[in-house]
Amino acid sequence: MKKDKVQMKSIRAKMLTWFGATLGILMLVFGFITYSNIKGTVIPLTQDLSQEILKARSAEVGRLIQGYLNEVKVLVGSDLIRSGNLETIGQDLLKNAEEINPDFEMILFADTRGEYITNTGDRGNVADRDYWVSIMENGASHAISDTMISKATSQSVFALAHAVTNEQGERIGIVAATVTLTTLSQIVQSINIGHSGISWIVDSSGLQVAHPDPTLTMKLNFLKSSAAGYQGLEAIGEKIIQGEAGQGLYVRPNGERFIAIFNPIPNTPGWSFGIAMLHSEFMERPEKLISNIAWLMVAMLLAMLLVIALLSGKISAPVLLLKKGVAEASTGNLDHRLDIHTGDEIQELADAFNRMTGDLKEHITRLTETTAAKERIQSELKIATDIQASLLPRIFPAFPERPEFDIFAAMDPAKEVGGDFYDFFFINQTNLCFLIADVSDKGVPAALYMMVAKTLLKSEGQRLGEPDRILAAVNNILAEGNDSCMFATVFCAILNTENGEVRFANAGHNPPLLIDAQGIHYLAMKSGFVLGPMEDTVYETERLVMQPGDTLFLYTDGVTEAANLENELYGEAQLLNSLKQKQGEPLASILQLIRAEVMKHANGAAQSDDVTMVAITYRGRPEA
Missing domain, CATH: 3.60.40.10 (PPM-type phosphatase domain)
Structure with missing residues (x-):
């Protein structure tokens, strides 16, 4: 009898060795194939999803700028503006200065000679400005300028201009609104992705015209960034000025590796909206997913080996009962009780499960009462707030x-x-x-x-x-x-x-x-x-x-x-x-x-x- 027992242990050891080795090889092959497929799918999918998000953000900025242009277009239709009388228009602009969009730095009217007057009373000549030339000399109906220095305030601005015609259809001047780059920077500052993501806008010359950090606004040109210690940013700038959407990797002067995602902004003269994020943060979730799957494969292999080693008909029945009890509880039936008497850990687990379901039921009851009381207090506070505000x-x-x-x-x-x-x-x-x-x-x-x-x-x-x-x-x-x-x-x-x-x-x-x-x-x-x-x-x-x-x-x-x-x-x-x-x-x-x-x-x-x-x-x- 003792010999038979030893022989039985030997057979179980051999079965564990053969089944374990075969299972291990299959799991390794399956894990490698799965890892390769996920790596080739998740990372491109993350990049594509980020590009789509940025495309939507770019469209939002484009719609905002188009909205600015539409406001200018509304002003053009005014009978007073169409009269072309510089003095009368200036008085009207000054009178209604408080009613203009607060995002506008100023509103101006310029005649056929480029002489202008603003809603702040400033005067000058804009005949040398590209937007005036585009409308008055090249025949465009409207124009959006690149960044420039305001002649009236000396601030960095861009202009949105529209042609003005008289009742005979003759072009008699332009109406233009200027928007400070501070406004653009506030817009991009409100658009962020992730913890390290920062937004920016680059114009058609590669110059960064909007950034949450004012020290970088109008200071960094992507096409000349290597002189400032950046690596890889010039290649990104080349794509941007060509109107392309895409992604690129660059290194900051401090050695941090960033990934830049950029997309052209509709309704602008070749501007692009972009977001830069630490490369480590951008790759964190895909890499974590791949790592979790790899560890999951290892855990599955170990679990299966453990199941093979510990498999026993003696414990399978109570384990099955325990599983059924958990499933019953997961459906919400917390009154279900397990009746297991094996005299071992399985019985202790069943007893612990019974205590847990009872405690959970009591906790849910208390939580429901607490939640109801909290909601009632919140409702009363809301009413009190409304009453106070109405006073x-x-x-x-x-x-x-x-x-x-x-x-x-x-x-x-x-x-x-x-x-x-x-x-x-x-x-x-x-x-x-x-x-x-x-x-x-x-x-x-x-x-x-x-x-x-x-x-x-x-x-x-x-x-x-x-x-x-x-x-x-x-x-x-x-x-x-x-x-x-x-x-x-x-x-x-x-x-x-x-x-x-x-x-x-x-x-x-x-x-x-x-x-x-x-x-x-x-x-x-x-x-x-x-x-x-x-x-x-x-x-x-x-x-x-x-x-x-x-x-x-x-x-x-x-x-x-x-x-x-x-x-x-x-x-x-x-x-x-x-x-x-x-x-x-x-x-x-x-x-x-x-x-x-x-x-x-x-x-x-x-x-x-x-x-x-x-x-x-x-x-x-x-x-x-």
Whole structure:
């Protein structure tokens, strides 16, 4: 009996050797064939898919530029433009300067001599410009220029021009719009693929005219890139200027290997849109797939050898039962239980499976309840956000029938609901009350406190009519029963629309900025005590007189205290400098640009406070 047992082990060993060796050879051959086929298919497929994506992106940029040209074409149809009167057209362009597409640097009309006038009042001659020559001398109906330096602003721009004809069909000039390369760079910056992918635009001369890095815009020419330390980029540039779509590999001066994918941009004079990505990232997924398949083959071979070695009729039955139980559970039947009694690990696995399905069922029940509660809270917060937003004036221009002033405001809460607020309303026919406030804390408590404070400020404002009395009255109401010691900072002002006088009082709020003929500066004023913590606080009304064209800019500390990832604050000095750069622009544009600069400064850091701004410009009484 002992000899037979030893002989049985020997036979099983031989079977394992022969079956294992045969299976191993077959798996190796199959794996090699599979690896070769996948490598020859997946990588080209990835390249083709990337090219198709880029083609679609190029078409988007082309449609944008065509849209610009269509806007110019609409202007050409104006009867005033078709009159050809340079002075009248210039006055109309200047009058409607604020209505043009913000992507346009300027709009100009040039006559048959090339003399032009812009919507900013600049004059000059563009008879030497290619787009003017193409339309006025070569007979083209429209033209899009390569990049050039603007004669009016000295910025790098490209122009979109269209011929202008009079009622007799005679060509009398052109209308052109210029777009800064900064606008193009912002467009390409918004189009990225992968983590390292960067977008760019190259013109027909091989010059890179748009890039997220402004130091590379108008600096790098692909056809001369070897002098800058690039390898392989000149060959890519040759394909680009020939209007080809394709891909290419190049090496940066720092040794990084990049793959460039490029495609011509429709509706442009030979421009191409491209994306450069680290070669390692581009090949990461195909190589990972091939590697996973190779490892999967190895794992399959080892698993099959293990199955052959351990195959036994004694354990096959409980394993089959276990498999059926798992399949039953996978269909969603978590009440199914395994009844296995082998006295070994299979039984332990069956018991663990039974415990797992029970725990999973309980977990799903709890998760369903938690999810429902969370959705209910989210829905309530959404309703609260809508209610809060509806309390603030949101329609601009707010008083279109009142030409004496212009006012604009915006709020961006840090959470679903915030504690900042603003308001403006007429006390009587000539006195406009406007205010901005910041409630302590954030979220729902701050929002509730904000609604109470806003309601009180408006009701007391319309009743009392003076800033110091308004703040004192609201403070006494808020202080009563304020056990949580919440408070609000408030800047409250009243504009006399007849003479420009502003009466104001401050309750601990940030000083506003005054933009007048002398420049931009922070308003020197008394700080005052915040509203809410203490009754019978005295506030003082101060005065200033705004001249026509003067602007007051109000804000909360969510602007100046916005922090980036290095915890550096945006700061009052940076706000002052930003307003200097935006001086003279419409109020809506100023607020939007300041918000954009605050977000740029944050550089991805989470918003920690509400961002609220109000700007008011005094226009003066209209002439009778």
